[in-house]
Amino acid sequence: MEGASLDAVKAWVQQTRHIAVLTGAGISAESGVPTFRDAQTGYWAQFRPEDMATEAGFRALPQRVWDWYQYRRDLLTGVAPNAGHQALAVFAQQYPDRLTLITQNVDGLHQRAGSVGVLCLHGDIFENRWLDAPRNCCHIDHAVAGHPPYCDRCGNLLRPGVVWFGEALPFATLEAAQHAAHTCDLMLVVGTAGAVYPAAGLAHQARAAGARVVVVNPAPSELDGTAHGVLHGTAAEVLPQLFGAG
Template sequence: MIERIKKAADKIKKAKRITILTGAGISKASGIPTFRGEDGLWGKYSISEFATLEAFHKDPKKVWQWYNYRKKLIKQAEPNKAHYVLVELERIFKDGFALITQNIDNLHTKAGNKSVYELHGNIFEVKCLICNKIYHDQTIYKDDQLPPKCKYCQSIRTRPNVVWFGESLDVELIKKAMALAASCDVFISVGTSGGVQPAAGLPKIAQRMGKYVVEFNAEYSAISMFADDVIIGNAEKTLPMLLNYLTR
């Protein structure tokens, strides 16, 4: 593993542009259950009860109660060492750095990253279905305050600004992510299972363009076949090792 980390560090040292894709695995050490792991939040509830537009139309208050619970859990979490390594990489590469995440937990921004593309939205954002405004909101609401009123038009036709099952991702955001995968020198995948498209296709794009692809993950994934190197281990341990070799 050490030799692969050293190789990745050497490749990154020679790069001008790096693109990083993160999934739920990077946030596990922060106390947030992974999306598909055995301790995942999804395992405690039926997905169809909450994470679909149909469920929202059927019972918006119930959906909001669940997201309010998740919001409270996530708000208590702090970025871990892996998040802070990515902050340092952005400091080093400046405009040559891009971070694409499937996570809705806001931890990359909380850690200090600026160039963050949130493919699946942000649990701390609210979208109004009447005035179409999207705004940041960290409030943990009481049950009798749900759904929360839009801070602009006061409508209660609001929803979490996250992508639900059956919904399409923002087309322009996907185009940007694909361009970042194609134009980088090094593509780094951290803590994602590779089971959700179109994010799972980004490493393949980088590989087809002849870029160096390295995966950091707790176990082998669907992305591993597209990686030049796979580094198995918890990201909060392996990424600091990478940074150590990178800054020597």
């Protein structure tokens, strides 16, 4: 459904007590961030996603998987947040109690734009965590450099701090996102096809709880039918207008 106009949604943003924003790969693509599958080019194209983004794949060939994530980290070093990221950050800085930012992205661009308290459903590619439950000897700051780094006492490996296929989302983060969906008055779903759950389910939860739901995306999404309004445009185009930065 098309529903509300841009001016109507802008009025909702201005009048609403609390806004939840769910962002997906589209907002980062505008900054030039390659998608998960786009990053599997050149040398990396020969490997299956399940070999590069599962615990089993990492345990089988930890050096190869670690190096692929380092390659992806390197790709991100030359990427900057765009006007969409910045509009959300500026609004949250001005009204810190009025916006909860939830993202499916692992690239850290929201944080680099100045957003704090971002709920990263799928983790953060720049963070590391231990592959196995850490023992008293496991300290990330003291890990031995390697591909991947490891604990010199027990051999525990560091792994990228992202959610791999077959893994549950971080419980506390998902719980906070669900709370925001249940308590917000307006949810904006930005730059996502709405096909990945449980993230996409947040929009349904918000609607069921009585919130207005608005999709911002240049292409049709699977959440369009749930929304009170669909704004066809990119995050960098639309969000500055909605949040008063354009």
